[in-house]
Amino acid sequence: MMGYTHAVMGAAGAVTLAIFGGKGTPEQYFLATIVGTIGGIAADFDVKDNFENPKVTEAIRTKIATLGILVLGVILDIVFNMGSFANIVSRQSFALYGAISFCFLLLIGFFTKHRTFTHSLLFYILTSICVYLIYPNAVVYYSVGYFLHIVLDVLNFKVHGHGIWLLFPIKIGKGIALGLCKSGRTGNKVLYFVGLSGFIVSSVVYFWVMNDVKSIIVSSILLVYIPLVLHFVRIKSEKEQRHIMHINGEI
Secondary structure, three states: OOHHHHHHHHHHHHHHHHHHHOOOOHHHHHHHHHHHHHHHHHHHHHOOOEOOOOOEOHHHHHHHHHHHHHHHHHHHHHHOOOOHHHHHHHOOHHHHHHHHHHHHHHHHHHOOOOOOHHHOHHHHHHHHHHHHHHOHHHHHHHHHHHHHHHHHHHOEOOEOOEOEOOOOOOOOOOOEOOOOEOOOOHHHHHHHHHHHHHHHHHHHHHHHHOOOHHHHHHHHHHHHHHHHHHHHHHHHHHHHHHHHHHHOOOO
16 A cells, blocks of 8 residues: 555554543644554655656655654644653653664665565564653554554555565565555555544544643644645655556556
């Protein structure tokens, strides 16, 4: 699936979990939306863009959009004194080591083949440890986003002759790939809108749980920003995809 689909699915799954297991606070909503989104796209850090014809730059757009969501969340958290960033800072060296290690693992993942290291249990365990060092309460939301990413990719056809190797570096057969849909095609669009609808509905329900008007207003900024920025990424990416389909004679 495309990165923007993974991102919105991760956010939707994390916020839904927060409804049932959270405290109904703005802090939990921030953690769910931001960390769920990061968990949703972390596995695709191994995707490289192609700047030649046919041009494919969806990966960098999704990464920038996710970074924007993270930055916006931090700014809102600081301005409105929500407490998440302050708690991370209070962890000092633990959070710093966790953040550096997480970025290092992403860097390693970038230079690996698609659906190998970053789509493995090894990557999940290592990055989850990093997230725990940064902020223990965020691990569960990261896990939801990552898990949903793997589930969606399992539905895809094989890429480069193989599916997902969960036990990488051990390679068993051709990996896991059910071959039910292709990235960038109809299945991806359907799942994107399922994820978007799920995120909006779960967010509205979560706002109902929060009995603080100020908190609802602040959290609503993320609710508006995420669909808008991912909509931009989707439109640009689908334009590139139609160009590729045209070159391949599919349309």
